[in-house]
Amino acid sequence: VYVPRDRFTTEMRLSIQDLLARYLGGEDIEFDVRVSESVLARLYLIVRVPPGSQVDFDVSEIEARLREITRDWRDDLRDALLDRCGEERGLSLYRRYGDAFSADYREHYVPEIAVYDIEQMETLADDENSLAMSLYRPLEARDGLLQFKMFHAERPISLSDALPMLENMGLRVEEERPSEIRRVDGTCVWMHDFSMKYS
DSSP: OEEEGGGOOHHHHHHHHHHHHHHHTOSEEEEEEEEOSSSEEEEEEEEEOOTTOOOOOOHHHHHHHHHHHHOOHHHHHHHHHHHHHOHHHHHHHHHHHTTTSOHHHHHHSOHHHHHHHHHHHHTOOSSTTOEEEEEEOOTTOOTTEEEEEEEEESSOOOHHHHHHHHHHTTEEEEEEEEEEEEOTTSOEEEEEEEEEEEO
């Protein structure tokens, strides 16, 4: 199995081994990893099956599952941008934002949400007074819960400035999740995602 070197992890190797053991009825798997100057890492696996067993497997199905395992968040972001914005604009936005999101952001937000966040960030002017906002209620949210995102260019918004305004509107802020998004041109946007209760 050839995997992009910069994505190859122990967790990915174990997932590949589990997949092959399941599909091939393997009792034991030996592996060898070769990492060189190439952009690909090579994972060579020997799957030991019980003696005399006849293994029936579908190569194209295994390959499809391997592609799923080796995909990462950025691949899904690229696909989501292409679906939403078309090829030309989608690829342009991917070049600008593909590597902009931190691991913390990628852990908490799916790529489809990132596309909406990118659309908000694209409305910002390149000055520190520019602000974009998004108020929404997640489908899985319990009653009385809202999410509010504020996007600000170059520097974070002070909680001392934001919280009194939200509380004056009858909202109680339960949690705030800040994220710094650093675009390929070096400019950055701060996103503050507030979880709020309303009466």
